[in-house]
Amino acid sequence: MLQNIFFGLSLGAVYSLVAVGFALVFNILKFSNFSHGGVMSFTAYAGYLAYIWIFDGRISGSVMFLAVVLTAAVAGAITAVGIERVGFRRLRRNQAPVIYYFISSITLGILLENIITIFASSNFYSYPVFFSSKNIEILGMSFSVADFVTLLFSAAALAILLFVLYRTKLGLAVRTVSFDVNTASLMGIDADRVVMATFAMSGALGGISGVFLGMNYSLYPQLGQLVVKGFIASVIGGLGNITGAVIGALLLGIVEVALIGMVGSGWMPACVFVIMLVFLLVRPRGIAGVIVQEKA
């Protein structure tokens, strides 16, 4: 039981890395950014390329891991900023409804996935083993080092993000832009730069998640489709609320594992659906969402 909760948590930790990057963009531009999936797979491959071209043979183990994560984060930030440029900037200029961003992001996600398919799909690839694959036994449960690192990274990502969002000027700017770009610029906030910074942050997170996904699940072009877990988590969490997204992700992980234990994986999606529905009926604003009440 305890063991299963832990499995759920560590699965949830992976989801939460995905969800945080996803929720960040949701938070500011108010749309589900499905291109995040593309960024994740893209950077997973970028990290791999860095590994075989640059790092292989020079460093290893956790140094290698950090190097790869760093490269992937940078690659992710660049990719996401690029995506913002081609996919969303014009839309913002035209003040298009958010729904268009959503469509644009889905298309971009497909685009990235296919770029990878074209260049990398003739074979399978995987990361080297970064950490000792020994298990750690605590209380009769076994954990892997990778689990801990994942948990650590998602906790750190959350903490840093919350700090940036709620304690810095950039954060204030980000939250301001999330209401209304024009009015934000009337406050002297450079909306373009803020949006870019947000995408860069989200992309960096995407890069980190990409490496984790690649490390845990090997590399393939559709790796990024795990973004749907981020989507579920961040909506359940309360529409772009970052803390909510993390809680949502952890819960999703635990619920999935628990359901597999109880009803088997076959019925799991159906049960998740029912649970989700009931949850939303009971609490229509998600876990941590606040509804800005409509006022006539």
Add this chain to the structure above:
Amino acid sequence: MDYIYSILTLTGITMIGVMGTYMVTGLTGQFSFGQAAFMAVGGYVSAMLTLKFGLPFPLVALVGSAAAMLTGLLVGMPTVRLRRDYISLVTFGFGEAIISVLNNSAQLTGGAEGLVGIPKRVDLPLVIVSVVCCLFLVACYKNSKYGRQCLALRTDELAARSMGIDVNRMKLVTFLFASAITGYAGVLYAFYSQYLEPGYYNWTVSAEWLIIVFVGGINSLTGAMVSAVILTSLPELLRFASAWRILIYCIIVLLIINFRPNGIFGDWEISRLWKKRKPVQGGLP
């Protein structure tokens, strides 16, 4: 010729599916992220009835759409009360749930290996007739009090309520109608391809339909239909580019979204052409 026929047939079926997405997303502004699941329901129900009981096609087509509508009722009742992104989540989850149910009931549905041996009952003429009929129904719907109320609540639910519009009921009715139409598309698909598999109906198909609706112009049924034709045949036209074709497809879609922010058609409807001449006629689209 068969190649062209098959493209046309499948395009027609997609058009009918897209009509469902258009109604839910274009008319009521809800985000259907699992519309393809209704196609699965319609297809599987009708195919299984034929295989197990040998019922005739017109009957199973009817039952298939009705089954889709019934599922629509189950999903719709709770969801119409939620907000936009929550609806997209719920419909998404519903799509995944349907797939998992289909995979899991292997004795009935053949599971992941799919359902074979469905007789061929659908050909191009039938699909064309179906497209025309469905289009007529949907266009009339859009142009009736139902359509107007939907569009009203799409922009402002609170104001719509203050006009006496029963918002939830309107959303539900539209959702049901859309489910039935999409279910019918599923029936056509089943009896055309003679083979069904659960994996086909996942969220990417629903997402593709959304893209189609938006590229055509969210406010325009004409646009949705034209873009369904264009976007389903575009990959075929791009076959020469082999692996690059989806890339090119995406780029074209992106260009349209970026440079025609209201879609190809904005809110223009083809009916304007004849409405201008006979201003009082008000009946048809």
Add this chain to the structure above:
Amino acid sequence: GNLQDLSGPTSVLGNAVTRGAELAVEKVNAGGGFKGDKIKLVTVDTKGNVQEAIKAFNRLIDHEMAVAVLGPPVSNIGLAIAPIANEKKIPVVGSFIDPRVTVQENGNPQPSMFLIQPTSTQYAEIIASYANEKLGFKKFAVLYDQSNAFAVSMLKPFKAYIEKRGGSVVAEETYTKSDKDYRAQLNKIKSAGADVLYIPNYTQDLVITVKQAKQIGLNLPMVSGLDAAPPFATLVGDPEAAHNIYFANNFSDKEPQLTEVRNAYKAKFNEDPINKAYLGYDKVTVILKAIELGGGASGPQIIAGLSKVKNVQGTTGVLTLSEKTHQPLGLSMVMYKIENGKYLEIGRYVPESHK
């Protein structure tokens, strides 16, 4: 014609088949063509999607005038195009292992569909028989992808065979395409008291499976399909995890007929071929043989020829297609064991019942 998924989830497989087939075609054309005629390979993409596949297949026949089509290694698409192929009398030679692709429910063969690889039934039985009779396992656990037709089709005959032989399946766990964490399932299996774990899944999933099995301290031996073939062990990257795994492959790396193709592949694509590439190569070989046997390069003639294919040396074995089932007869498989990340070849194996 070549109908493959160049994009979509199974693109790795589709790409490999395509490349293998290209090699074969190039070789024939470089040698002056087939009976003096150059052959042309037209590849169309299915996106791994049935609807796309129908369009693409129609295009191959109608527009590209293909006389024979290499099918994708995905049974669902095979099932979906079978009616069209039958109607058009265009042979499809594929590696869709679901027996329903080649044999109709009434027992007659699908007229135009041919398989050059053991069916899932043959295949699963080979593995089951090896595990049961050679290795002496009695209690089986299975973990498979319920949303994957390949995995599902590898399961049923396996179970049937084991149960017929007095073995039992003590745990049957599933997951679906979007799941990436099988530890809960593996944990259940751990406590089920099985001798061995059967995992007939795609390579990516196998990688996750063995890694997570190790994590939770599940050290059962495992048996799998050819997806455990190289580069699987390299992908796992952890010799302790890629350990004690048996699987059946279509061929042995050491077999001489492969060398030429492998070298050509490496030279051209700068990568090691995966086994689907050899299958692609063989599909071309078989079709050419069939043209010879059938006496012409039209659909019906090739179909006639295909039913007569006998003892054709392919890279993956000696192929004889049954007239009754359009499936290869008596194909043996090469058994392998992975120990500490290393592949050990055990040799070809044919179960008693197949002889």
Add this chain to the structure above:
Amino acid sequence: MTTSSTRGLLQATGLCLAFGGVKAVEDFSFDAKPGEIVGIIGPNGAGKTTVFNLITGVYAPDKGSVVLDGIELTGWRQDAIARQGIGRTFQNIRLFKGLNVLENVMTASDPYAPYNFFSAILALPAKRAADRQAAQKAREYLDLVGLAGMEDARPESLPYGLQRKLELARALAIQPKVILLDEPAAGLNPSEVREFIDLVRRLHERFNFTIVFIEHRMEVVMNLSHKLFVLSFGKLLASGEPEAVRRNPEVIEAYIGEEE
């Protein structure tokens, strides 16, 4: 149950509503007789809009009741209340952007349109006749407020003043017994305000319905209302004849300020 003209057509008794700690409306009662024009004034944040929201069912009151023409409406759904005959306009204009001007007004009659789903999707004659009639009616309302000829325009492309008029037409079209106007003259310049006052007078004469309005422009308040209620911090501060209220020192202190 009484519907006598003395008891009032619209009657709110003891309305209370608090948002968290903020008591937006506290024990507020008022009534409006048939054909009466009632003004509600009060400082910003006094709870005037909230009173409208309580009457129309946007919020349910914590305490108190709303009765229209003898029917208790407390706790009803918003759309049901509207169908009982309460129309309203909004402080921040809320038009339907996806519809043109004519269709905006037509939505008012759509909930009652006498045809069903099947006649709708098949465009049966009944449906077409009903729609034609509804359009005709809608045109009349547009005419009435001076929007004739703009049927095909998009509401968002209209200047602010005309948008206000369109909102008014839309509220009229539900054929209300009571119409609630929330700051209808905001954003109009003084001469437009004059026109507006005339328009309301004309409408009132023609339909003879009850009007309840919120306004800060004193010229509107003084010119239109038969009776005034003053809200302050959610409570009733004063009520009665407009002139008397205007001279009430409490009202002057809290709301109007000294005349220059």
Add this chain to the structure above:
Amino acid sequence: MSYLTVQDLHVSYGPVQALRGVNLKVDEGSIVSIIGANGAGKTTLLNTLSGIVKPKSGSILFSGKPLPAKACNIIRAGLAHIPEGRKIFPGFTIEENLLAGAYIVHDKKLVEQRRDAMYARFPILAERLQQQAGTLSGGEQQMLAIARGLMSDPGLVLLDEPSLGLAPLVVKAVFELIREIRDKGGKTILLVEQNAKKALALCDYAYVLENGAIVLEGQGQELLSNPAIRKAYLGAE
């Protein structure tokens, strides 16, 4: 040299021409008001000045220099725009709205000082510190918008219908405030108002905008006594 000079400004929204050749000058330390009917283009003019709307042609000089291209840089150059329809940040609390208004101010002390000054000026805001701004009453939102706009201590303030939806008492206070920030703070103010009588009485100079063009200009008092103006904009018979 005037503080703000607008020359031959043209703006259009697609096919709709909103401004057709507007010329205007604002001297430093003065209050200039713009009056005009609904849809005359007043808001468009202010939006163009603050960079939200891009002009088709024409020049704008702000303290002798051309305006920067981006809205945020214009604000940084010392202009504040209190937009029509309040545009407060609905999900922020009042406090956060004010902080956002002081985004370009880096001195924390200064920000706090100004914030407290605003609370003193609009006590009702101080009572509602932690309330989501979206749920404030219309008038409260308007006050918040004004307060927010003044947080950056701008040299030039653009005010778009600041008295909209305010109670008469508060309207008075707002006009007083406008005079005060000019008199005490030495700011320059460009004011758009429907309440033409008050606006003209307050301002030093005024322009009348009609259909996107200036049709009349002059001293406030002068226009106030102009019969045409009285008829069209002041509602006199």
